[in-house]
Amino acid sequence: MLRTFDALVLRPTLLPDGGAVVSFLTELGERVTGLAKGAKKPSAKWVAAFEPLGSVRVTFFGKEQADLRRVTRCELAFSPITLGHLESSLVIACLADLFDRVAKEGMEDERLYRLLSACGRALKRDPDNALGILAYAEHWLLHCIGLLPHPRVCGRCGNEDAPLVLLDERGWACAACTPVDPSEALPKGTREHLKRLRSASGEAIPGIDPGDEAQAAVTALLRNRLMMELGGSPKSYEVLFRTL
Numbered sequence: 561m562l563r564t565f566d567a568l569v570l571r572p573t574l575l576p577d578g579g580a581v582v583s584f585l586t587e588l589g590e591r592v593t594g595l596a597k598g599a600k601k602p603s604a605k606w607v608a609a610f611e612p613l614g615s616v617r618v619t620f621f622g623k624e625q626a627d628l629r630r631v632t633r634c635e636l637a638f639s640p641i642t643l644g645h646l647e648s649s650l651v652i653a654c655l656a657d658l659f660d661r662v663a664k665e666g667m668e669d670e671r672l673y674r675l676l677s678a679c680g681r682a683l684k685r686d687p688d689n690a691l692g693i694l695a696y697a698e699h700w701l702l703h704c705i706g707l708l709p710h711p712r713v714c715g716r717c718g719n720e721d722a723p724l725v726l727l728d729e730r731g732w733a734c735a736a737c738t739p740v741d742p743s744e745a746l747p748k749g750t751r752e753h754l755k756r757l758r759s760a761s762g763e764a765i766p767g768i769d770p771g772d773e774a775q776a777a778v779t780a781l782l783r784n785r786l787m788m789e790l791g792g793s794p795k796s797y798e799v800l801f802r803t804l
């Protein structure tokens with residue numbers, strides 16, 4: 561049986577025989593892996609189609625429930641890569657690893673595909689904001705897996721105005737109900753930054769402002785939360801933060 565999708569390439573793993581096992585995020589938001597035979601040898605076009613986060617039209621051959629389908633056709637429609645831009649290339653690797661872990665075989669979540677496509681387009685348009693785009697993606701991924709409560713109200717007392725001081729399994733806690741040592745509390749502006757992330761479209765992803773303490777704290781907090789959920793950071797993250 562043949563099935564064709566719009567999809568994003570996640571991770572190509574090259575095999576010794578010149579083939580590759582490639583994971584994709586389909587337009588339906590499902591992770592699907594396929595075996596591409598002889599990916600190294602034939603035309604360059606076939607190989608280029610497997611760059612991480614490349615937007616492709618891919619055809620699989622195989623049984624619905626098969627572990628590994630064959631990739632019979634894959635055409636690259638859009639690449640987020642800016643040649644020679646190190647930071648954006650490293651972030652592309654991080655995003656591919658993140659979605660490769662979060663997306664599941666047999667489970668569709670179209671939000672994942674929409675989010676990753678938006679990030680790819682944003683990276684192409686504004687590679688200098690690669691780190692802002694990564695933070696944006698992490699925020700929405702946490703939301704998609706149900707681990708990010710809405711910052712509008714405190715999860716304990718329902719207060720809508722007091723500064724948020726921490727995030728735990730019960731949600732956000734605010735200064736009005738939860739006394740926290742000021743040195744350990746989230747910085748002022750945390751709620752505002754979270755709201756900004758929520759309301760920003762993929763066309764206007766907030767940039768990194770080195771002077772913005774709340775932004776730095778939220779980015780670190782959400783990244784740690786996500787890495788904990790994934791059972792540790794992918795190697796691409798180590799490479800990114802060692803390099804920058």
Ligand SMILES: [Zn+2]
Nearest residue numbers: 714717734737
């Ligand atoms: Zn509260």
